Amino acid sequence: MLNYRHLHYFWSVAKCGGITRASERLHLTPQTLSGQLGQFEQQLGRPLFRRVGRRMELTETGELALSYAEEMFQVGAELEEMLSRRPEQRRLPFRVGIADAVPKTIAHRLLSPALSLPEPVRLLCRADRLDRLLAELAIHRLDMVLADRPLPANMDVKGYSHPLGQCGVAFLAAPNLAAQLSGSFPAKLDGAPLLLPGEDSALRTPLLRWLERQKVRPRIVGEFDDSALMKAFGHSGRGIFPAPAARAREVERQYGTITLGQTDDVQERFFAISVERLLTHPAVVAVSEGARRGLLGDEANDGEAAPCSE
Incomplete structure (x- = not known):
């Protein structure tokens, strides 16, 4: 089982750029931190860093581990922040990927209903190429992707395309x-x-x-x-x-x-791509229902979401 304390030590070293700075931040001696990092690498069976002169650089495994660690600690921080607030102050995270080809005026129009829900929503938008966004959707870093096409059949991603309008x-x-x-x-x-x-x-x-x-x-x-x-x-x-x-x-x-x-x-044409066949996230449902009401100036296509990849 993954040792999360070791993962945090690794993340700190990677973010600080070395053991000395990370040990000061963590209030540990460099020897202790170095030993803990060595145990973590031994547990994984692969090195996470390599020495380049006096610097420590991430290996390919380290780069992969860091990307997951970043996400895990970000989610943990969001959870801690949400739980520390009173119920009336909590906001539902809504992570949306917007393909570069989607006009920003359309994205704004489609996403607006999500900010009018009775439950407050914290909208987190990321614009990028469609293939990169779908990769993040596949590992649940995004709740939905707005695109100008359905999920390509050649993508190794299991998901569903929900027509929003044309x-x-x-x-x-x-x-x-x-x-x-x-x-x-x-x-x-x-x-x-x-x-x-x-x-x-x-x-x-x-x-x-x-x-x-x-x-x-x-x-x-x-x-x-x-x-x-x-x-x-x-x-x-x-x-x-x-x-x-x-x-x-x-x-x-x-x-x-x-x-x-x-x-x-x-x-x-515009689509909401999700990993769900039947939409359950309240904000995604609001986007879909808003599009059906004709927010694009043209009624959205009715019908069941089309499966794009199995």
């Missing part, structure tokens, strides 16, 4: 750029500078195919994994950019842009 795509541009374009939509996109979502976005390929069907060939001047960064470049007049049609007016107000046109032939 909408068409609008094309927006800064006023100075819009004034330079002539003709009707979508013909005015031909030859114009275009900002595209990155390869991790589910929207990218359908968007390019739609442009090809329209016989429109814009100049692709930028590609972005982060949708907010793409809009920031669009705001500066660097190019036209796509955004969910349901939130086009909101994007106009936030970034001072103009909608050139929109299409329903290309649909942006």
Whole structure:
């Protein structure tokens, strides 16, 4: 069985960068701490540190152990903090991963119902690539992942995709750029500078195919994994950019842009990915129910969650 006192000693040494500093923090002699660390490595059967000159560096096993230790002590600190508060002061942790491709205006709209629950919620958001977020979901470091696609079938993760909604795509541009374009939509996109979502976005390929069907060939001047960064470049007049049609007016107000046109032939879809087939976390349930009420400006798809990986 894992010795949690030894784990704490290891974590302290890793965080402090050496035995001397960690021993001062723990009020132990360096000899005692070194001995305890040696016992822990002997129990695991693998070294956690290697000596590089006077420094101690984590081995591959040490890096793995540290990642788990960080999570365990963080959860422990949260538990201690929660239990120390009066019942009316306690907040339910809600850990959400937001894929980079999901527009932040959509994420904000979808997550808002979770903050209106009778039970206070502490929202913890992390934005990253979808594959990294799914890896954290698999080991229960996240309660839910917001994505623009269902859980990929080739991912070695057991989970379920819960449809939240879909909408068409609008094309927006800064006023100075819009004034330079002539003709009707979508013909005015031909030859114009275009900002595209990155390869991790589910929207990218359908968007390019739609442009090809329209016989429109814009100049692709930028590609972005982060949708907010793409809009920031669009705001500066660097190019036209796509955004969910349901939130086009909101994007106009936030970034001072103009909608050139929109299409329903290309649909942006949004999903809540969880390890649960039937949602039980109150905040996740609130997000799903809020989406069903049409928070995206388009009614969410009804139906049972689609299993993505067994």
